[in-house]
Amino acid sequence: MSYWLLKSEPTSYSTGDLRREGKTAWEGVRNFQARNFLRDSMKVGDLALFYHSATEVPAVAGIARIASEAYPDPTQFDAKSMYFDPTATKENPRWYVVDVEFAEAFAQPLALSKLHDDTALVGMELLRRGSRLSVQPVTKEHFVHIKKRSARALAAA
DNA sequence: GCCAACGTTGGC
DNA sequence: GCCAACGTTGGC
Numbered sequence: 281m282s283y284w285l286l287k288s289e290p291t292s293y294s295t296g297d298l299r300r301e302g303k304t305a306w307e308g309v310r311n312f313q314a315r316n317f318l319r320d321s322m323k324v325g326d327l328a329l330f331y332h333s334a335t336e337v338p339a340v341a342g343i344a345r346i347a348s349e350a351y352p353d354p355t356q357f358d359a360k361s362m363y364f365d366p367t368a369t370k371e372n373p374r375w376y377v378v379d380v381e382f383a384e385a386f387a388q389p390l391a392l393s394k395l396h397d398d399t400a401l402v403g404m405e406l407l408r409r410g411s412r413l414s415v416q417p418v419t420k421e422h423f424v425h426i427k428k429r430s431a432r433a434l435a436a437a
Numbered sequence: 438g439c440c441a442a443c444g445t446t447g448g449c
Numbered sequence: 450g451c452c453a454a455c456g457t458t459g460g461c
Binding site: 412 | 441
């Protein structure tokens with residue numbers, strides 16, 4: 281079983297949205313490295329940190345569970361979608377999605393600034409300067425540590 | 438809004 | 450295959 285981190289701008293899709301819907305197709309990944317992780321390495325049952333990016337307080341806000349194998353991203357074929365890709369064909373899709381389902385919303389999101397202060401998280405891809413990868417692997421140790429920190433934040437609140 | 442870092446495209 | 454130009458991401 282593997283661990284991941286998924287970025288989303290909360291104005292576009294947040295942990296609250298996932299909690300409400302229960303499950304969603306993780307659409308719109310348009311970076312090859314991120315796609316390869318989705319398509320080739322994610323397995324049903326894997327867990328992912330749900331990260332809120334490009335927002336006032338960037339933070340890990342919850343946990344999602346991978347709920348399907350990868351399949352072609354339907355938005356690449358939809359001329360009306362902002363994710364439309366004219367180079368993609370049904371025979372030769374370029375972009376993929378997995379379904380993700382709600383697992384947990386942190387009572388108190390763990391801010392990026394707090395994560396930067398945490399010596400247990402040294403080497404985490406998210407904390408690398410200039411890191412933009414929207415789908416990234418997370419070590420089990422880092423995943424467990426962040427989950428524990430969120431539980432402590434909950435207990436302290 | 439600024440801007441550094443990064444990924445992709447396309448001319449050569 | 451190189452690399453400049455461009456567009457995007459995302460923290461601040």
